[in-house]
Amino acid sequence: MKGGMEMNNSLIKILIEAKKLNKWIPAKFLVKYDIQKVNLSELEDDGLILTMKSKSDEMVLKLTLKGYHHFNS
Numbered sequence: 001m002k003g004g005m006e007m008n009n010s011l012i013k014i015l016i017e018a019k020k021l022n023k024w025i026p027a028k029f030l031v032k033y034d035i036q037k038v039n040l041s042e043l044e045d046d047g048l049i050l051t052m053k054s055k056s057d058e059m060v061l062k063l064t065l066k067g068y069h070h071f072n073s
Contacts, residue, residue, distance in 0.1 A: 008033045012071045019068045024060040
């Protein structure tokens with residue numbers, strides 16, 4: 001990965017479990033795992049994560065299959 005892309009192990013585990021369940025996670029629930037320190041647009045550009053705005057206009061995210069294999073290795 002590129003510089004500055006270290007992710008909290010708990011955050012990685014949560015994203016992997018959500019991917020197994022095919023669930024989107026609101027970013028606000030990941031703040032305590034330092035999601036704000038992660039460059040989401042860089043991960044998205046690398047094809048590792050998907051982000052979108054939910055119906056209530058909050059950011060939600062989940063791993064792509066490529067991201068799942070990348071972080072679950």
